[in-house]
Amino acid sequence: MTRRTxxxxxxxxxxxxxxLAKVSIVSASRVINDSPTVRESTRRxxxxxxxxxxxxxxxxxxxxxxxxxxxxxxxxxxxSNHVTAAVVHAAEKELNGAxxxxxxxxxxxxxxxxxxxxxxxxxxxxxxxxxxxxxxTSALVSGAITxxxxxxVLLDRDVEVPSDRVLFEHYDATRQVVRYLLxxxxxxxxxxxxxxxxxxxxxxxxAFRDELAAHGLGRIPDGRIxxxxxxxxxxxxxxxxxMSAPSPPTALIAAGNLIVLGALKALQSMQIDIxxxxxxxxxxxxxxxxxxxxxxxVIERDNASLGQLAARLLMARVKAAGQPHRGxxxxxxxxxxxxxxxxxxxxxxxxxxxxx
Amino acid sequence: MTRRTxxxxxxxxxxxxxxLAKVSIVSASRVINDSPTVRESTRRxxxxxxxxxxxxxxxxxxxxxxxxxxxxxxxxxxxSNHVTAAVVHAAEKELNGAxxxxxxxxxxxxxxxxxxxxxxxxxxxxxxxxxxxxxxTSALVSGAITxxxxxxVLLDRDVEVPSDRVLFEHYDATRQVVRYLLxxxxxxxxxxxxxxxxxxxxxxxxAFRDELAAHGLGRIPDGRIxxxxxxxxxxxxxxxxxMSAPSPPTALIAAGNLIVLGALKALQSMQIDIxxxxxxxxxxxxxxxxxxxxxxxVIERDNASLGQLAARLLMARVKAAGQPHRGxxxxxxxxxxxxxxxxxxxxxxxxxxxxx
DNA sequence: CGAAGAATTTAAAACGATATCACTCTTCAT
DNA sequence: ATGAAGAGTGATATCGTTTTAAATTCTTCG
Numbered sequence: 001m002t003r004r005t006x007x008x009x010x011x012x013x014x015x016x017x018x019x020l021a022k023v024s025i026v027s028a029s030r031v032i033n034d035s036p037t038v039r040e041s042t043r044r045x046x047x048x049x050x051x052x053x054x055x056x057x058x059x060x061x062x063x064x065x066x067x068x069x070x071x072x073x074x075x076x077x078x079x080s081n082h083v084t085a086a087v088v089h090a091a092e093k094e095l096n097g098a099x100x101x102x103x104x105x106x107x108x109x110x111x112x113x114x115x116x117x118x119x120x121x122x123x124x125x126x127x128x129x130x131x132x133x134x135x136x137t138s139a140l141v142s143g144a145i146t147x148x149x150x151x152x153v154l155l156d157r158d159v160e161v162p163s164d165r166v167l168f169e170h171y172d173a174t175r176q177v178v179r180y181l182l183x184x185x186x187x188x189x190x191x192x193x194x195x196x197x198x199x200x201x202x203x204x205x206x207a208f209r210d211e212l213a214a215h216g217l218g219r220i221p222d223g224r225i226x227x228x229x230x231x232x233x234x235x236x237x238x239x240x241x242x243m244s245a246p247s248p249p250t251a252l253i254a255a256g257n258l259i260v261l262g263a264l265k266a267l268q269s270m271q272i273d274i275x276x277x278x279x280x281x282x283x284x285x286x287x288x289x290x291x292x293x294x295x296x297x298v299i300e301r302d303n304a305s306l307g308q309l310a311a312r313l314l315m316a317r318v319k320a321a322g323q324p325h326r327g328x329x330x331x332x333x334x335x336x337x338x339x340x341x342x343x344x345x346x347x348x349x350x351x352x353x354x355x356x
Numbered sequence: 357m358t359r360r361t362x363x364x365x366x367x368x369x370x371x372x373x374x375x376l377a378k379v380s381i382v383s384a385s386r387v388i389n390d391s392p393t394v395r396e397s398t399r400r401x402x403x404x405x406x407x408x409x410x411x412x413x414x415x416x417x418x419x420x421x422x423x424x425x426x427x428x429x430x431x432x433x434x435x436s437n438h439v440t441a442a443v444v445h446a447a448e449k450e451l452n453g454a455x456x457x458x459x460x461x462x463x464x465x466x467x468x469x470x471x472x473x474x475x476x477x478x479x480x481x482x483x484x485x486x487x488x489x490x491x492x493t494s495a496l497v498s499g500a501i502t503x504x505x506x507x508x509v510l511l512d513r514d515v516e517v518p519s520d521r522v523l524f525e526h527y528d529a530t531r532q533v534v535r536y537l538l539x540x541x542x543x544x545x546x547x548x549x550x551x552x553x554x555x556x557x558x559x560x561x562x563a564f565r566d567e568l569a570a571h572g573l574g575r576i577p578d579g580r581i582x583x584x585x586x587x588x589x590x591x592x593x594x595x596x597x598x599m600s601a602p603s604p605p606t607a608l609i610a611a612g613n614l615i616v617l618g619a620l621k622a623l624q625s626m627q628i629d630i631x632x633x634x635x636x637x638x639x640x641x642x643x644x645x646x647x648x649x650x651x652x653x654v655i656e657r658d659n660a661s662l663g664q665l666a667a668r669l670l671m672a673r674v675k676a677a678g679q680p681h682r683g684x685x686x687x688x689x690x691x692x693x694x695x696x697x698x699x700x701x702x703x704x705x706x707x708x709x710x711x712x
Numbered sequence: 713c714g715a716a717g718a719a720t721t722t723a724a725a726a727c728g729a730t731a732t733c734a735c736t737c738t739t740c741a742t
Numbered sequence: 743a744t745g746a747a748g749a750g751t752g753a754t755a756t757c758g759t760t761t762t763a764a765a766t767t768c769t770t771c772g
Contacts, residue, residue: 026731029729032729057729060729062729064727066731
């Protein structure tokens, strides 16, 4: 028969709180939103009532009135990619810490789907967006972003829109790796990369060309550059083509976490000795590349930091909504080159095999 | 000066649609919600107006009124885990296809955080939940689930709550693997698994014990079973302890996708020959385990199917809300054992090394 | 042709919060 | 004493939708 805190089935509303605290609904609302113009005694009364009723604001009503929600959106090409998942996970964690939620949607690299998702998320009232477009050149996507109407932070992409962005430094790291291979004596280096329509692929490729050119090797022979999807299959196909050709390269850079795996599968199926016959540079896959045989020289990035920074940037922008626009942020995170044992000096054997 | 479709900045509301279609707001609402009691001509008029205005319902208002939203929630231990990400990605894709969104939150294996997330998501009005609790025995979590008030589908977990669940078959596959090792002549087999407080770890361990007992090896010596976290570090530590002991096992099962990587790192650092000195069984990591040296015998699961099935189950349950409760679903997906080259018959050398 | 009944449509009342604006009550300078 | 400024409060309108119940129109049939 105890009647303490009747805990009616219906969740408490602000009206219940107000009544219990013996103040107006408006005052209750003020307390909830930390308005400064409310007397301390009132604040205490409302706080007490909220606690007693276990009150939490109805998000839908709040959003209907204010037009913004504390749900952020995130559009990425493929959440099942380990690198993407790491970024998203870090962002989500950072946002959660601030009481925000993150809804994630995968576009499967379809520009149309991307644009549609951005629109659909905005219309559903997300407060801000993290976006990693698959293709930076799509007008459909840049249009959708421009029209979003909420703060947007780009994830390692450089689309021509007035948004903040957090980027990885790909160019220097790639040049560094190419130089490393050149220093080892390699003169015939190939690269398998992602599409040039997105920053990582474009930057890595540009670095590849520039560094070779800087060493007087600007005239890259045909069939040394493979640009395409980020999928393992692309790595496999490209590596197959490369190494089954009459005169294969002596070094290979696999620039993409799945590409690495596909390429290695191909190399293994052709029983190509690494680094005996081919020096190999991979990327990402931190745990894995360490225990491969041989352990892989790779370019690695701190994906968690990217996600975290992006989330912070977004929250700052959302909070500052309405205030005069600070200049656009453009943060760059360094990549790390980790030397392991998958690259070796160009040996007589390699040369021999090639000059045959 | 063209005034066609003025495209006012404010998005169109149902009132605009109704006015343009020259019907009442209610009729417009009926058309939007596919109510059967609306004349064909009316329907056409409203449809036309919607299209012309580019109208889409305001989700907040809809939710405020109906108390349900088309956003689903998902609570998992760690989105950055490849396996988890695959499941979530598939679920998200399936939901997206039906016009639903998925907000994902990671609990970092904290039961408290899990309970809190479930509550916070519900209060924010998600229409249903996919949950993978880190610890099935936590009353905090099962309480939160019971109190959720929306349909819940458990992801490969067996919590005592009245919810649907989609499970992987772990028991048979593990017994199969143990039998395989026994058939190869191994008598001293070790296992590194995740915690017993969650289904996968518990099932695998039970299978391990049962199959050994079935072969008269029920008396498992100390230090052959390692239960703990799912992290690589646990795999590393356990493998280190196992193989640096005076009489190491001749076969090892690493039951967890990260555990595998940690264990392999340890084995490599100790320069333990696989399968010469130790037969090794891994799990998951499909692309990777194929290109390891040697290629790994593993237990694999179709994570995408799990996610997809869970999403479907959830949608069915959400749609059937209010209707008499069908019995609880409990679907099981088979695991696959893939034999590769990381296991070998117990050789004289292995035996010798051991009997020394 | 008129009435009953079915089929549509509509006006008005929620849903739960915040925004706006008016009001009271101090405090303080004139 | 008067007025102005400002702090604190509250009544009411509003956000965009669905629900309810009542009103209207359309059929059908005696």
